[in-house]
Amino acid sequence: MSYLDASEYSQYGLDPAVPDVWVEMASTMIDAHCKRPSLEQTQYVERVRVLPGARTVRLSYLPLAQVVSTRGRFSQARRGEMADVAAVFGIPGTWTAMDTSSLDTFAETGEVNVISTMLGFTFDELEITYTAGWAQVPDAVKHACAQIVRNAVATPALNVKTSKIDTMRVDYFRDSLLDESVRELLAPYVAQKVG
Structure with missing residues (x-):
């Protein structure tokens, strides 16, 4: 190239x-x-950790053109969280596909807003497939x-x-x-x- x-x-x-x-x-x-x-638009797959209490993660390659797919792994329950409810559903540590249209992204900074489920479970890690470049x-x-x-x-x-x-x-x-x-x-x- x-x-x-x-x-x-x-x-x-x-x-x-x-x-x-x-x-x-x-x-x-x-x-x-x-x-x-x-530097041309290229597809990347990146795993990013979500810090406790964080609402955004940042991707390495900019500018972000499009998020192709995302999946998240639920974290183990922390002290004070609904550990029993999460254990009943068997979701801690499992990967779940996410709807990319529900993600709020910022192309210039590479930030992706992290969403939680309706029950308030948070993701510990995200695997994001995205296109970035010019x-x-x-x-x-x-x-x-x-x-x-x-x-x-x-x-x-x-x-x-x-x-x-x-x-x-x-x-x-x-x-x-x-x-x-x-x-x-x-x-x-x-x-x-x-x-």
Whole structure:
């Protein structure tokens, strides 16, 4: 997956003769730096713990496009809760499918409101299958991709530790390709694991 199309090379300051593999390499570096498989809309499955008394959980990958499915696991009853009623129904520790249309979600923050049952049982853990990412590659990511390619073309042998031509692998001692300007451009797109 390339974040720049060949028709966009000159628009972002690249020579149109730059090999496509350089742009693909830069795109792969962006994905690795952002800690996600792609910045495009991708489906994820994430298990999140629900803290006692919490009403929301936060997902790692943004922006949240759609919640596909959700299931929750009921917690063991805590002191003062209806432990006997929950034990009668045999629900502590079991997974239950949830209606995704009843969830209140916030795309920009990745927050999902946690619901409880009519009897007041709460979920201890949620497994949420969702789609997150951008429908169109943001302009800042395209600029970052072009900058990485320019950095690689300008100093291809600088700080090279090992190199393999047949597999397009280059290991560097320093992060000279992802310089500070690239990191600033990509900062809003790095996935944040919230604990």
